[in-house]
Amino acid sequence: MSETEVVTAPGPLLLADGRPxxxxxxxxxxLRHLNHGSFGAVPVVAQERQNALRAEMDRAPVVWFPELPRRIAAARTDIAGFLRVAPDDLALVPNASAGASTVYASLDHRPGGEIVVTDHGYGAVTMGAERLARRWGGRVRTARVPLDADEEQAQEAVVAEFGDATALVVLDHITSATARRMPVAGIGAEARRRGIPLLVDGAHAPGLIAAPLDGVDCDFWVGNLHKWGCAPRGTAALVARGPLREGLYPLIDSWGATDPFPDRFDQQGTLDCTNHLAAPTALDLVERTWxxxxxxxxxxxxxxxxxxxxxxxxxxxxxxxxxxxxxxxxxxxxxxxxxxxxxxxxxxxxxxxxxxxxxxxxxxxxxxxxxxxxxxxxxxxxxxxxxxxxxxxxxxxxxxxxxxxxxxxx
Known part of the structure; x- marks a missing residue:
């Protein structure tokens, strides 16, 4: 920035009553909070909603838990509307890494299968891919994508790692360490043409991208609601389309195991799922206010x-x-x-x-x-x-x- 260049600051946002x-x-x-992207920040109304739900759960647990699947189904319908996807395509999971682990656990054994990731990938998700590759007796192939690569260059770098042994592609929608997009639409189209399943790690996408799955052809997509959506932590979406989704089951077996996807994710024993139920309150605050x-x-x-x-x-x-x-x-x-x-x-x-x-x-x-x-x-x-x-x-x-x-x- 030159000495004469003037940088205009955007005005702050205000609440309806004029408060910051x-x-x-x-x-x-x-503290100055400049890292919303890591752990998010839960608005007070969502905290209060979750606390009220916990109190309700603890007043009458025998009433609460049998009713919980119905209430979770309603919450995920609201969340599906926010993401602009069909409710029947969306299950709720604790976070994007848990969603990726769910996918890894669901895939059929592929002897010698290779998994393509990028050098921008989130560490926990990449480590899960490495464990899966070891179980298959295969390996992970890492596409090296230059930090300043444009859409075409990034797509070429990833597709260059595809081969006859490629059994899965794991691709960030928005990268964590480098704060850039990856060309998920173009890579998804090429993966589909070759019959390779694609898992998109969209951890940062909900809230930053209005309709993150529009134009994206993938088998699985995971995104955190606790980041830009400001939902209580432990709330994420697992979106699955196509025949492979019928193999998706929660990492915890429960009485909903015989239900179809995604209903089987709505019932997982005695987990405290008040975070899922309070998520729409956080989403609504932003929509209603600004x-x-x-x-x-x-x-x-x-x-x-x-x-x-x-x-x-x-x-x-x-x-x-x-x-x-x-x-x-x-x-x-x-x-x-x-x-x-x-x-x-x-x-x-x-x-x-x-x-x-x-x-x-x-x-x-x-x-x-x-x-x-x-x-x-x-x-x-x-x-x-x-x-x-x-x-x-x-x-x-x-x-x-x-x-x-x-x-x-x-």
Whole structure:
């Protein structure tokens, strides 16, 4: 950013009564919360709804649990409407990783079968793919996708790993470490043409993408509602279409095992499923107060603002040409990637250490990630964020992070 360039900050969102949007959450005001993308943030109304449901469960458990499948079915119908998919295609699972594990457990044994993943994949999901490949006596093939690859380049890199032994493709919709999209539609079409099942890890997609499955031809798709949807944690969608879904069963066997998909997921013993029932309350808050379309525009504008001012601060603080905003090839709304100064976040362990250090020393909750031996700051924006959050990081935190860099290299 040049000295003469003026960066205009988007205005903050307000509640209907004029209070700041953050008043609808219980986030610690002593911290700046710039990492919505990791664990989300549950609005107070959804917390209260879940607490009321738990109280109801504990008042009369013998009434509660027999009625629970019906209530979960109603909740997933609401969630299906939010994702714009058919309710009969959607089951509720604890999180995207659990959804992926459910898929891995459902697939028929494929002796020597290979699984294609990318080097941007979420670690837990990739590790599950590696375990499945070992059970099959096969291996995982990792497609190397350059960080700045465009849609065509990324698709070519993934499809190049397809072969006669390919038994499954696992592909992120939006990558966690690198905050970019993958061309799931094009890769899905090619996988379908070759008869290869596709699992899409859409952990970050619900809320960021209005209709994440539109135009996507995949056998399985998993997405977290606790991230951008702000639902209570432990709420995710597993969407399955086509004949392979009939092999999907919950990881916990229960009395619903003989029911068809997805009904068999609505009954899983004595699990506390109040999170599933309270999820529509969180989704409704955003829609009723601002609309999700308006919220997405705001989040994207705010993330872009944060990227520009934080990136400019890093560039000024380090004097490095490659400091600051990063070209991720296929950007997503609501998240941005900024390169960290040299010597920081080069591995996942180093990045996690920065994450753990930031609240106490910087006064922020922030996401630090690593890709290809380079450390990054992944900025997130939600409706409760304001320009002041990113201005604080640029003015107060960037100089400290630059000092960390100098200490790491000394």
């Amino acid at each position: 949007a953050a008043e609808a959450w219980s986030l610690d005001p002593a 609309s999700w379309d308006a919220a997405r525009v705001h989040m994207d504008e705010l993330a872009g603002y944060g990227e520009r001012i934080v990136g400019a601060a890093f560039a000024e603080g380090t004097g490095a040409d490659d400091a600051g905003p990063v070209d991720v090839g296929m950007p997503v709304p609501g998240m941005r990637l900024v390169r960290l100064p040299e010597g920081l976040g080069r591995t996942r362990a180093e990045a996690d250490a920065l994450r753990d250090r930031a609240p106490a020393e910087l006064g922020v909750e922030a996401a630090f990630t690593s890709f290809g031996g380079v450390g990054y700051l992944r900025l997130s924006a939600h409706v409760y964020n304001t320009p002041a959050d990113y201005e604080y990081f640029a003015e107060k935190c960037v100089p400290v992070v630059c000092e960390w860099s100098r200490a790491a290299r000394s």
